[in-house]
Amino acid sequence: MGYRPIFYSWIKRAVNVSGKVTELESLLVPIVEALGYSCWGIEYLSQGRHTLLRVYIEHPDGISVEACAAVSRQSSAVLDVEDPISGDYTLEVSSPGMDRPLFRLEQYADYVGEQAKIKLRVPYDGRRNFQGVIRGIEGEDVILQVEDHEYLLPIDSIDKSNIIPRF
Helix, strand or coil: CCEEECCCCCCHHHHHHHHHHHHHHHHHHHHHHHCCCEEEEEEEEEECCEEEEEEEEECCCCCCHHHHHHHHHHHHHHHHHHCCCCCCCEEEEECCCCCCECCCHHHHHHCCCCEEEEEEEEEECCEEEEEEEEEEEECCEEEEEECCEEEEEEHHHEEEEEECCCC
């Protein structure tokens, strides 16, 4: 079983979104942590005039509706002052849930052996969607086994990724 690496260049949209997420993380992660939670990840989705900012929070004792409301109130206040998002947007704060999205390499390492759905920013081998077992990480790549092939998926090429819950 050999690796099938994916090579391609950045696209402008990915760089812009990535930069915006980094800016939002620098504002929001300290708020989440000051309230006693950890920030699992941030999604920034801008489509035309509608923008969605989703903040995933975590705590060993779980996440309540009250926790989400507290983080939402504090985040809204800072976002109103700093104004990093032009125009109207929707702010959502939630737990990552059972089908949790994965954002960073260390999160993939924590879920080795689990099934995941991964969507790439641009197609590879004529496809953008992969579903398989996370086998680990190598450098800046996620190793995903799809049937009898292992793919090296650069973390920067992944648009969206979720764990497939076991029932």
